[in-house]
Amino acid sequence: MTRNANAYDPTGEWYSVRLLYPLYTALGREFVIDLTACSDLEGGADPASQKSIETVRKWFQDIDQRIQVYQLRQFLQMTSLTSEEGLATWLQHHLRKPKRTDSDRDKIDFLLVQLFAHCAPPRLEDSDVTLAYVGQILGPVIGNVEMTLPESLKPLEQFTESSNSCQSLNELLSSGTLEQERKLKASVREKYFEPIAMVAFARFNFLLRRVFFRLMHQDLNAILDGLRDLELQGVSTLDCRSAQFAGDEQIGRLRMICQSWKVMFHAEYSSGQPLKMLVDLRKVVEAALGHSGKSTEQATPGAKAMAAAAGAQSAAGHSPVAEFKVVSAPPDADAESPDNAI
Incomplete structure (x- = not known):
């Protein structure tokens, strides 16, 4: 050095x-x-x-x-x-x-x-x-x-x-x-x-x-699990306007978006808008599951362990996941992003 x-x-x-x-x-x-x-x-x-x-x-x-x-x-x-x-x-x-x-x-x-x-x-x-x-x-x-x-x-x-x-x-x-x-x-x-x-x-x-990546993976896994449960109940669309998506968003498309976010947040975890959308999308899925008596909060220990491991690997900068470019808003538009602290 x-x-x-x-x-x-x-x-x-x-x-x-x-x-x-x-x-x-x-x-x-x-x-x-x-x-x-x-x-x-x-x-x-x-x-x-x-x-x-x-x-x-x-x-x-x-x-x-x-x-x-x-x-x-x-x-x-x-x-x-x-x-x-x-x-x-x-x-x-x-x-x-x-x-x-x-x-x-x-x-x-x-x-x-x-x-x-x-x-x-x-x-x-x-x-x-x-x-x-x-x-x-x-x-x-x-x-x-x-x-x-x-x-x-x-x-x-x-x-x-x-x-x-x-x-x-x-x-x-x-x-x-x-x-x-x-x-x-x-x-x-x-x-x-x-x-x-x-x-x-x-x-x-x-x-x-590390905390950010652990929670990001945990939220994404919770959303994906929730989408799967909703599909099993016959639900095919969700009103996701509060998360800046369509009012009749297809669950299959939401799943693909979440999978792409897993890659994107490895590359640029400061993206304020996608980060807020992720948080809001989990709320939408939780609300939909709430009507059926289920909740994404009921994460399995295995899922939490996987999220923790992914968070440690991502924060250390040794992730093998392929990255792709995203456009971030300047910090003024992203006051609550972890990247303003790190």
């Missing part, structure tokens, strides 16, 4: 920007951002002068202001171009800025958990995701971590317990945990950039990812 972000190495700066340049240009193409080519980097030669380095710094400064946080999140979750070195270098790029904006902080927040997820073993148990372990993984990039959690950050432990206790996506999104974490992150201001704070937030976000 790359060296400590606090130990500036002028010789390594050129190597870093050369590594980041193709990632930035790929992100620009993905979101149709009109990026002016940087001639000093296009040629691939070593810098000829200090003026060349200053020109490159200005190019990255301008582009950073144009790249939105949600675009960085979506790009890194879809692209195959990043590596451990690339993620660490991108993280260092933002950490080294003399003056960091809220946007920089949110990008750092995501890059921290993305780097940890990339480095973590696929079958890492939640109980093993300790502050010390996260600090061990991230320390070479963010600097020496003093393993004493400040009082101001101890609510993160409560937030983790609260999210773990949620039994559905609707409960998670309605719990207020995500908003509380965002407020805490904003309240610590510059102290967020202290190594122990970055480690604590990265740990919370990684564990929250």
Whole structure:
């Protein structure tokens, strides 16, 4: 892994920007951002002068202001171009800025958990995701971590317990945990950039990812089980207008949509609109089953275990499921999405 972000190495700066340049240009193409080519980097030669380095710094400064946080999140979750070195270098790029904006902080927040997820073993148990372990993984990039959690950050432990206790996506999104974490992150201001704070937030976000994927799989399985039960009762259509579908939606089509969501949420779990539709669709199916005396809440232990296993695998970034591209709304349109926290 790359060296400590606090130990500036002028010789390594050129190597870093050369590594980041193709990632930035790929992100620009993905979101149709009109990026002016940087001639000093296009040629691939070593810098000829200090003026060349200053020109490159200005190019990255301008582009950073144009790249939105949600675009960085979506790009890194879809692209195959990043590596451990690339993620660490991108993280260092933002950490080294003399003056960091809220946007920089949110990008750092995501890059921290993305780097940890990339480095973590696929079958890492939640109980093993300790502050010390996260600090061990991230320390070479963010600097020496003093393993004493400040009082101001101890609510993160409560937030983790609260999210773990949620039994559905609707409960998670309605719990207020995500908003509380965002407020805490904003309240610590510059102290967020202290190594122990970055480690604590990265740990919370990684564990929250696992909760999200577990609940997502659990909700999808509950919907699919409910659709099967309704079909056995002779029901062929459902009024799904509250979930932004048709008033006479075919159950067969709903099943195909749920199967596609299983793939889509692996690729981009921040998609606010599909996420809300998933939550609302479960409510529709539960209401329909309620008239017949059944409920999707009666999930079998086996189904819950499968959802938990899928959640751990997805959050760790080692899922073999094929991904496909989806279009996400900007964060302002998706205030309750877990991706605004992670």
